[in-house]
Amino acid sequence: MATSDRGSSIIPKTVNPDIQEERNAATFNVEDFALWWHGGEENLKRKRYVESSVFADIDENKTVASIQSLSHDEIYAAAMEDALALAGKLRKLQKELNPGGKDIWPGLFSGPELWGAMPGGNPFTVHFSMLVDAIRNQGTDEQFEKFGKRAENLEICAAFAQTELGHGTFLRGLQTRADFDSKTDEFVLNTPTITAYKFWPGGLGHSANYSLVMANLYIDNKPKGVAMFMVPIRDEETHMPLPGIDIGDVGKKLGFYGVNNGYLGMKNVRIPRTNMLMRHAQVEADGTFIQSPAAALGYFSMVFGRCWISANNTTMLAIAATIATRYSAVRRQGSINPKQPEVKIMDYVTQQMKLFPEIATCIADRLAALKLRQLYHQTERDIKKGKYDGLGEIHALSCAMKVMCTSDSAAGIERLRLACGGHGYLASSNLSNLYSTATAGCTYEGENTVLLLQVGRFLMKSAQQVMAGKPLAPTASYLAKIKMDQWSGSWENIVEALECATANKTHQALKNIAARMEAGQTQGEAANNTGIELTQAAELYGRSFIAANFLQEVTGINAKTRSPALNKVLENILELYLVKAALDNMNNIFRIVKITDEDVNSLQASLEKSLKSMRPNAVAICDGFDFPDRNLLSTLGCFDGNVYERIFEEAKNCSLNKEPVPRVFHTHLKPFMKSKM
Ligand SMILES: Cc1cc2nc3c(=O)[nH]c(=O)nc-3n(C[C@H](O)[C@H](O)[C@H](O)COP(=O)(O)OP(=O)(O)OC[C@H]3O[C@@H](n4cnc5c(N)ncnc54)[C@H](O)[C@@H]3O)c2cc1C
Numbered sequence: 001m002a003t004s005d006r007g008s009s010i011i012p013k014t015v016n017p018d019i020q021e022e023r024n025a026a027t028f029n030v031e032d033f034a035l036w037w038h039g040g041e042e043n044l045k046r047k048r049y050v051e052s053s054v055f056a057d058i059d060e061n062k063t064v065a066s067i068q069s070l071s072h073d074e075i076y077a078a079a080m081e082d083a084l085a086l087a088g089k090l091r092k093l094q095k096e097l098n099p100g101g102k103d104i105w106p107g108l109f110s111g112p113e114l115w116g117a118m119p120g121g122n123p124f125t126v127h128f129s130m131l132v133d134a135i136r137n138q139g140t141d142e143q144f145e146k147f148g149k150r151a152e153n154l155e156i157c158a159a160f161a162q163t164e165l166g167h168g169t170f171l172r173g174l175q176t177r178a179d180f181d182s183k184t185d186e187f188v189l190n191t192p193t194i195t196a197y198k199f200w201p202g203g204l205g206h207s208a209n210y211s212l213v214m215a216n217l218y219i220d221n222k223p224k225g226v227a228m229f230m231v232p233i234r235d236e237e238t239h240m241p242l243p244g245i246d247i248g249d250v251g252k253k254l255g256f257y258g259v260n261n262g263y264l265g266m267k268n269v270r271i272p273r274t275n276m277l278m279r280h281a282q283v284e285a286d287g288t289f290i291q292s293p294a295a296a297l298g299y300f301s302m303v304f305g306r307c308w309i310s311a312n313n314t315t316m317l318a319i320a321a322t323i324a325t326r327y328s329a330v331r332r333q334g335s336i337n338p339k340q341p342e343v344k345i346m347d348y349v350t351q352q353m354k355l356f357p358e359i360a361t362c363i364a365d366r367l368a369a370l371k372l373r374q375l376y377h378q379t380e381r382d383i384k385k386g387k388y389d390g391l392g393e394i395h396a397l398s399c400a401m402k403v404m405c406t407s408d409s410a411a412g413i414e415r416l417r418l419a420c421g422g423h424g425y426l427a428s429s430n431l432s433n434l435y436s437t438a439t440a441g442c443t444y445e446g447e448n449t450v451l452l453l454q455v456g457r458f459l460m461k462s463a464q465q466v467m468a469g470k471p472l473a474p475t476a477s478y479l480a481k482i483k484m485d486q487w488s489g490s491w492e493n494i495v496e497a498l499e500c501a502t503a504n505k506t507h508q509a510l511k512n513i514a515a516r517m518e519a520g521q522t523q524g525e526a527a528n529n530t531g532i533e534l535t536q537a538a539e540l541y542g543r544s545f546i547a548a549n550f551l552q553e554v555t556g557i558n559a560k561t562r563s564p565a566l567n568k569v570l571e572n573i574l575e576l577y578l579v580k581a582a583l584d585n586m587n588n589i590f591r592i593v594k595i596t597d598e599d600v601n602s603l604q605a606s607l608e609k610s611l612k613s614m615r616p617n618a619v620a621i622c623d624g625f626d627f628p629d630r631n632l633l634s635t636l637g638c639f640d641g642n643v644y645e646r647i648f649e650e651a652k653n654c655s656l657n658k659e660p661v662p663r664v665f666h667t668h669l670k671p672f673m674k675s676k677m
Pocket residue numbers: 126160161162163166167168169170199200201202256261440443444445446447448449450453
């Protein structure tokens with residue numbers, strides 16, 4: 001790696017003995033874990049090769065702290081520069097490793113796998129995470145040929161503009177209009193009010209020259225619903241905004257520093273009719289409107305976005321867990337027995353309770369996110385064959401998983417930050433940056449509560465199917481069982497309890513909606529008043545899916561492909577995850593099965609036992625995630641454990657320390673102190 005030009009480094013070349021001690025104590029082979037986590041030897045080898053190629057000449061001076069000390073404009077410029085440097089490297093790697101493929105460029109461009117190359121963020125994230133796929137799924141093959149291919153090669157760059165200043169969640173409330181003009185065979189786009197301005201889309205401000213705009217389609221002044229339009233917004237040569245386009249950046253945010261989220265207003269902007277994405281709904285030249293065969297198809301590109309977000313947020317949690325766990329192996333503070341030396345903070349059981357459940361959660365969530373992606377691709381294949389019956393389930397499952405993975409990661413990263421005490425509050429720990437990025441996922445691509453309510457609707461429909469004796473979607477197949485025979489506390493029993501609690505809560509919500517309607521409330525009022533139970537049922541549905549999938553991965557057929565030592569570690573992590581999930585949901589579980597004080601004590605004992613078993617392996621498990629130091633971007637989490645030197649070096653390099661006396665001393669502080677009041 002490139003060396004620092006910030007003066008001679010004080011960071012030792014040796015590994016801190018406290019962290020080395022952890023590695024020596026591990027009961028399994030870290031490489032086995034890394035191979036399993038990354039899906040086999042070929043994947044792991046390629047991942048490492050890509051990382052070492054990308055990070056080989058990286059500018060080590062670009063740290064999270066140094067980027068954050070820049071102005072908004074400078075951060076944007078740095079983000080653009082870094083993102084394009086990465087794009088260039090990935091294009092080369094694609095040619096070298098898999099010519100003609102898309103797995104490296106653009107596959108790795110926008111995820112967190114190579115964040116270390118872009119500490120200021122990536123203004124093209126939405127372009128690759130959603131836009132290209134939206135054109136593929138919502139556009140015709142010819143449209144993909146015309147726009148999608150150019151977008152895929154970054155010959156054009158587009159934002160995905162759905163949210164407006166006045167409306168985000170409520171799609172039908174969008175005010176942007178697209179009126180069809182049959183005389184010229186064009187759509188005319190308008191932003192009728194200030195609240196109709198598009199607001200928030202990533203890359204829209206100054207990076208994109210196209211935008212996929214969600215607008216209300218009107219033919220002869222009659223509304224036909226929301227459709228997607230590919231709108232050129234800047235000149236492809238000069239990058240000047242096109243006539244009728246009012247565009248800019250929304251300003252500084254909690255995070256997403258260099259992502260260039262923007263606003264867009266349109267005044268009589270004309271685009272050809274063929275710029276409306278028409279795979280499903282169509283407008284013909286004479287103004288005939290052909291409806292989509294299934295309304296939900298219009299939202300399918302969001303399902304893809306949710307799969308992507310779910311997986312990414314689990315990576316953010318894994319990064320944070322690695323940082324906090326390594327730090328906890330090096331940090332010594334206080335002692336357990338007064339006369340003995342200071343202990344590593346990881347020896348405190350309360351510290352283990354902050355760290356290890358987050359390690360377990362990122363593993364469980366990650367495995368479920370991968371399963372979700374498999375199901376998404378299955379549904380995609382079904383749609384191509386004209387089979388639409390799986391759409392309801394994949395929509396609900398992707399909503400539930402997006403909520404679980406984003407809320408688990410945001411809450412988890414905050415817990416991990418607290419686990420690092422004061423130093424966790426430093427920008428150079430990278431924990432605040434990780435938190436602000438993870439928590440944005442709770443809002444974008446469907447606000448989490450709103451998504452849970454949509455899952456709740458799917459569960460209500462499923463419960464009605466149970467009562468009508470109709471078959472259920474596979475992930476809700478357990479909904480008929482609202483009571484459990486017996487509590488044993490085994491792993492299978494805990495998963496069954498979570499499923500049963502989901503069923504119970506679902507039926508409870510359905511009963512309460514019916515009772516409210518019986519008492520004279522409208523369906524909307526009854527559903528709103530039952531919102532708390534509906535969202536609880538939805539969360540339980542998500543947690544049940546994750547738990548059942550984790551159990552299957554650890555104890556199912558895949559166990560045969562792993563070493564006994566690795567299986568033992570995974571069983572330990574599974575036990576911790578399930579026992580904690582049972583204790584967290586005890587208020588729901590005791591409603592569906594007889595559970596005694598003794599049973600709860602036994603769960604508590606299992607929790608403590610699993611923390612203890614995980615203690616010698618915690619650092620090694622995080623090593624097994626296999627993040628290179630550059631991708632952690634943290635003074636606290638480096639592999640060598642030289643925490644204090646890194647923290648101090650970063651502080652010394654703070655731009656404020658360049659001069660011994662700041663200018664403001666002469667201009668303000670001194671005159672004020674000398675003035676006599
Ligand atoms: C970092 C970031 C990046 C973004 N990128 C993009 C992008 O690329 N493209 C784009 O189009 N948009 C983008 N957005 C916008 C984002 O998608 C919306 O902010 C999001 O969908 C939430 O909508 P909202 O802002 O209207 O929230 P609101 O819906 O106003 O939510 C506010 C509160 O109201 C509650 N609420 C709203 N409706 C209901 C309801 N029906 N029932 C119960 N409670 C309700 C919510 O639960 C929440 O508590 C981005 C946002 C952020 C923060």
